[in-house]
Amino acid sequence: MRVYYLSIMGEPGTYDPDVYRALEGGDHDGLWFARSFAHLPGVEIASVRVSHGDPPPAAEQADAFILGGSYNSVHDDYPWQRALHAWFDHLSETGKPLLAICGGHQLVCQYFGAEVTGVEGAPLAGTLPVDLTPEGQASDLFQGIENPAHFHFANYEHVAAPPPGATVLARTEVLPAAALAFEGGWYSVQFHPESGAESLAVSWAKERPDLAAAYREVETGKRLIENFLGTLDD
Numbered sequence: 001m002r003v004y005y006l007s008i009m010g011e012p013g014t015y016d017p018d019v020y021r022a023l024e025g026g027d028h029d030g031l032w033f034a035r036s037f038a039h040l041p042g043v044e045i046a047s048v049r050v051s052h053g054d055p056p057p058a059a060e061q062a063d064a065f066i067l068g069g070s071y072n073s074v075h076d077d078y079p080w081q082r083a084l085h086a087w088f089d090h091l092s093e094t095g096k097p098l099l100a101i102c103g104g105h106q107l108v109c110q111y112f113g114a115e116v117t118g119v120e121g122a123p124l125a126g127t128l129p130v131d132l133t134p135e136g137q138a139s140d141l142f143q144g145i146e147n148p149a150h151f152h153f154a155n156y157e158h159v160a161a162p163p164p165g166a167t168v169l170a171r172t173e174v175l176p177a178a179a180l181a182f183e184g185g186w187y188s189v190q191f192h193p194e195s196g197a198e199s200l201a202v203s204w205a206k207e208r209p210d211l212a213a214a215y216r217e218v219e220t221g222k223r224l225i226e227n228f229l230g231t232l233d234d
Contacts, residue, residue, distance in 0.1 A: 005046070006065060007029050008050050032199060059096050109166070119155050122157075124155045127150050129149065129172070133170065145220050162180055
């Protein structure tokens with residue numbers, strides 16, 4: 001099984017990569033992902049840095065794709081964001097599964113017609129609970145995960161309402177579309193299942209160091225990623 005991680009950490013110059021200098025791989029979240037899930041048997045992980053100029057991979061290059069989070073707003077309309085919208089067109093035609101995370105979640109929802117707006121009381125940061133809907137509790141994506149489930153958040157914006165055709169799997173009082181399912185094996189989540197508490201904490205090191213203590217290690221993110229990859233065997 002080959003999985004491609006598409007990094008959209010941010011347009012160079014719009015965030016400070018130096019906050020990640022102590023992490024192996026620096027600010028390359030694709031390398032973090034590969035290291036975190038290298039133990040999975042039969043899974044080969046590759047990555048591209050789309051926000052740094054790499055083109056999105058052809059759908060034929062992998063069995064599934066994971067689109068990461070971003071410092072940038074979907075409203076920035078960078079060329080690589082427009083390229084991803086075009087890539088969604090191609091990917092949807094192939095039937096290949098996709099898991100979109102945080103900024104990736106917002107890009108996918110924007111693609112399907114949703115509005116992305118500011119989070120009330122932003123930033124929303126820390127290891128926080130989400131409520132699984134009945135559909136979420138029945139979904140393969142959340143199998144073995146308790147309800148409410150705790151995940152890592154780091155958000156200034158969110159999806160104001162689920163786009164047409166999406167099924168809500170998880171929500172909170174301020175996030176009506178915290179996790180969604182789409183046709184064709186696509187999922188998107190506002191939180192960060194791919195990241196550990198350390199990488200989220202250091203992301204606030206210079207801007208809001210007080211928020212670093214809001215994160216704690218949980219296993220739910222790891223389980224969700226493994227569940228997503230497990231659906232490929234179905």
